[in-house]
């Protein structure tokens with residue numbers, strides 16, 4: 001009996017020693033945020049209106065607005081786009097120090113990705129809503145819907161704007177219109193430009209999609225449905241001759257075609273109507289599933 005206890009104890013010690021010295025397998029790789037290749041296909045600056053240029057990629061919008069005192073960037077696309085954006089800035093004749101302001105639509109990795117790098121390399125000030133500022137500061141982690149799946153380099157917002165607030169740079173006034181839904185901090189930015197010398201009201205309107213979102217009884221965002229509804233109405237009423245969106249396809253743009261004169265521009269009303277139709281479909285589906 002005593003011998004058996006001894007041999008049991010001995011084999012336990014030996015097993016422990018064996019597991020302690022065996023080489024464990026390597027830890028898993030980090031899961032990268034992979035996207036469609038066209039989202040990462042750089043394009044040369046594309047003139048949208050007289051002082052507004054698309055300088056991002058084929059499928060991600062990053063708008064450069066040239067003012068009398070430096071330039072303004074609306075969104076930057078994915079984190080790896082910083083070098084490309086600075087190269088396009090240079091193609092337009094601007095040095096990194098000429099970038100004064102960066103305006104954010106919403107704090108997801110495919111639109112706010114390069115803000116941290118650009119801030120370091122240009123000294124530009126980042127402008128966002130308070131809701132977005134919180135998410136930007138934690139690099140998109142603990143996202144309401146995506147958790148830690150789509151993170152990006154964290155960045156501090158320099159100026160927090162309120163709904164309806166105007167941000168001016170070099171004589172151009174950008175108005176922030178809150179449109180919560182896709183994220184709680186989502187903003188549409190409007191400003192005035194000209195096209196072939198004629199005045200146009202520019203509208204860079206945030207996403208209205210709800211990709212994989214839980215809409216019913218979402219404990220993290222109880223008012224999500226009401227917020228979307230109000231934002232559809234906000235977008236319909238925007239001053240909007242030229243509509244652009246973070247994902248160009250949602251507003252009928254095909255930057256790769258490089259035909260801005262012949263571009264079939266969508267109205268803000270049509271954009272909101274289409275988004276609301278999709279939203280209603282998704283909501284009905286969710287209701288069916290949870291019944």
Ligand SMILES: [Zn+2]
Nearest residue numbers: 106108182207
């Ligand atoms: Zn998004």
